[in-house]
Amino acid sequence: xxxxxxxxxxxxxxxxxxxxxxxxxxxxxxxxxxxxxxxxxxxxxxxxxxxxxxxxxxxxxxxxxxxxxxxxxxxxxxxxxxxxxxxxxxxxxxxxxxxxxxxxxxxxxxxxxxxxxxxxxxxxxxxxxxxxxxxxxxxxxxxxxxxxxxxxxxxxxxxxxxxxxxxxxxxxxxxxxxxxxxxxxxxxxxxxxxxxxxxxxxxxxxxxxxxxxxxxxxxxxxxxxxxxxxxxxxxxxxxxxxxxxxxxxxxxxxxxxxx
Amino acid sequence: xxxxxxxxxxxxxxxxxxxxxxxxxxxxxxxxxxxxxxxxxxxxxxxxxxxxxxxxxxxxxxxxxxxxxxxxxxxxxxxxxxxxxxxxxxxxxxxxxxxxxxxxxxxxxxxxxxxxxxxxxxxxxxxxxxxxxxxxxxxxxxxxxxxxxxxxxxxxxxxxxxxxxxxxxxxxxxxxxxxxxxxxxxxxxxxxxxxxxxxxxxxxxxxxxxxxxxxxxxxxxxxxxxxxxxxxxxxxxxxxxxxxxxxxxxxxxxxxxxxxxxxxxxxxxxxxxxxxxxxxxxxxxxxxxxxxxxxxxxxxxxxxxxxxxxxxxxxxxxxxxxxxxxxxxxxxxxxxxxxxxxxxxxxxxxxxxxxxxxxxxxxxxxxxxxxxxxxxxxxxxxxxxxxxxxxxxxxxxxxxxxxxxxxxxxxxxxxxxxxxxxxxx
Numbered sequence: 001x002x003x004x005x006x007x008x009x010x011x012x013x014x015x016x017x018x019x020x021x022x023x024x025x026x027x028x029x030x031x032x033x034x035x036x037x038x039x040x041x042x043x044x045x046x047x048x049x050x051x052x053x054x055x056x057x058x059x060x061x062x063x064x065x066x067x068x069x070x071x072x073x074x075x076x077x078x079x080x081x082x083x084x085x086x087x088x089x090x091x092x093x094x095x096x097x098x099x100x101x102x103x104x105x106x107x108x109x110x111x112x113x114x115x116x117x118x119x120x121x122x123x124x125x126x127x128x129x130x131x132x133x134x135x136x137x138x139x140x141x142x143x144x145x146x147x148x149x150x151x152x153x154x155x156x157x158x159x160x161x162x163x164x165x166x167x168x169x170x171x172x173x174x175x176x177x178x179x180x181x182x183x184x185x186x187x188x189x190x191x192x193x194x195x196x197x198x199x200x201x202x203x204x205x206x207x208x209x210x211x212x213x214x215x216x217x218x219x220x221x222x223x224x225x226x227x228x229x230x231x232x233x234x235x236x237x238x239x240x241x242x243x244x245x246x247x248x249x250x251x252x253x254x255x256x257x258x259x
Numbered sequence: 260x261x262x263x264x265x266x267x268x269x270x271x272x273x274x275x276x277x278x279x280x281x282x283x284x285x286x287x288x289x290x291x292x293x294x295x296x297x298x299x300x301x302x303x304x305x306x307x308x309x310x311x312x313x314x315x316x317x318x319x320x321x322x323x324x325x326x327x328x329x330x331x332x333x334x335x336x337x338x339x340x341x342x343x344x345x346x347x348x349x350x351x352x353x354x355x356x357x358x359x360x361x362x363x364x365x366x367x368x369x370x371x372x373x374x375x376x377x378x379x380x381x382x383x384x385x386x387x388x389x390x391x392x393x394x395x396x397x398x399x400x401x402x403x404x405x406x407x408x409x410x411x412x413x414x415x416x417x418x419x420x421x422x423x424x425x426x427x428x429x430x431x432x433x434x435x436x437x438x439x440x441x442x443x444x445x446x447x448x449x450x451x452x453x454x455x456x457x458x459x460x461x462x463x464x465x466x467x468x469x470x471x472x473x474x475x476x477x478x479x480x481x482x483x484x485x486x487x488x489x490x491x492x493x494x495x496x497x498x499x500x501x502x503x504x505x506x507x508x509x510x511x512x513x514x515x516x517x518x519x520x521x522x523x524x525x526x527x528x529x530x531x532x533x534x535x536x537x538x539x540x541x542x543x544x545x546x547x548x549x550x551x552x553x554x555x556x557x558x559x560x561x562x563x564x565x566x567x568x569x570x571x572x573x574x575x576x577x578x579x580x581x582x583x584x585x586x587x588x589x590x591x592x593x594x595x596x597x598x599x600x601x602x603x604x605x606x607x608x609x610x611x612x613x614x615x616x617x618x619x620x621x622x623x624x625x626x627x628x629x630x631x632x633x634x635x636x637x638x639x640x641x642x643x644x645x646x647x648x649x650x651x652x653x654x655x656x657x658x659x660x661x662x663x664x665x666x667x668x669x670x671x672x673x674x675x676x677x678x679x680x681x682x683x684x
Contacts, residue, residue, distance in 0.1 A: 090558065118491070
């Protein structure tokens, strides 16, 4: 099957620093790809390239098989790429409906159609099983998890094909994390491709189908979550062949071989 | 059973349970009826959502005090004159509200209004242009000056405070330049421009008709909105709530109409100002453009990511501010039938900003309404008028107005804090 989004040989350089070197990435429909890597591995830069915020210096982006130039966030949105950034960027002074429809307001005789927006917002939140006291309260009064779900639902309004989630569970409680992960699974069921950036291996293993590891701006392995242990992923992230984790692993293999 | 619970039995039980399952159990459902309305009101006040309540209370207080000092204060003539006196600075204040919603400030509005008055006088009197074209040109000049501020702010990134401070100085000079050596140009006393602030709709039906249209229009719009909301399955306002609001509006509207009709009738300037207030409030609350202004005032990054062109919103808001300042300048010139070096100078700008803030528009951006220009100007002009009736000097008047402004900002800051505590800011 053809991937929805395909990156080939992406290079990006900031001054003297080569941030990305020949990075590849594939995302299929109905697939959750976790993008992991240590701080400074180039995750954010790669996301910016996909979201149209930063142009790559070299490399090719293919959308449904065709090469495209994503040179602005608008182009990315029109293609069907939605991005939920870590800092969420919601307007605290607007209510949930206002935030959900910001930039894509429904109009009726060129006047804001608050009724239609509110009704559709309710429907959307209901289909995603998101619980929010009222869609008419300012976003300022929502909890961190609720704000996250509002930000994610907002990205789904444009009927995207790929959703990029940047650290969606950072700073969330146990219950809220579970809610967000549930939401990610419902997005997969809807046939969306999800790129999930996370430092949390438990979350990654819970929902991701594939794990793409970045290390120092290069691909450092693609893993199918089901067939890979957490240690393998961690050693790919840290680049360590000689650390406590790998040593322990080596001992295990030795014992297996010996018996 | 159901009567004990105080609500009608569910019509569709299946739907009702599905609905109930969706509702967050932590949500406190407001009670129905008048009692519920009162509870909701008290809760909002405690939560710091004061809206225009402080300014209304303040206004009533000011009126009671001045009326007890001088029984002419609440006379039809004084109130009618007061309603015209608020228009010039009020127009400038409407533009200031737009800028404040972005969390910025426009210090050049006073000078811009002076330039517009000067342009109007020169082309209308000296060049003999027809008044309508002169007014249009003056407003265009104001909008252009606003564009200059907005461009330097949005595109170059100079803080709005500095750009408009520079504008304030520069446009004062431009105003003197345009007026020429005489410094004062008298307008035709019977010309259209002068008549803007000296004409009245004398027929009784004008003021009462306007009051009736406003009240009925409000009720019809709200009622039809409720029907649509019910059809779409979203929460509706209770009918009690709707009736209370309509009656409240009706009392104010017909009261004002009665007072105006007791003197010369509905002033043309006041009608224009009210239309501007209603129109700009509609733009801010019911159009995509207004939503963008609030979004930029709330969170610039969120606005940018939502695809809003932040620079163009900023420039357009400063253009509105410049244009409204020009309109204010025209009314100021009309009120005294002349444009002079003093038009738009001294404390006009400060009064316009003070009015917006006293009326309840936040200095911190993202919260406010153009009606605050109307309410704030009523407070300021009432103080000025009351003091003038008492023969109090300007010095005291400025100090009192300053204290009122400080009080308004204190209320703004405190209500913001309690809104934070109540999780609504």
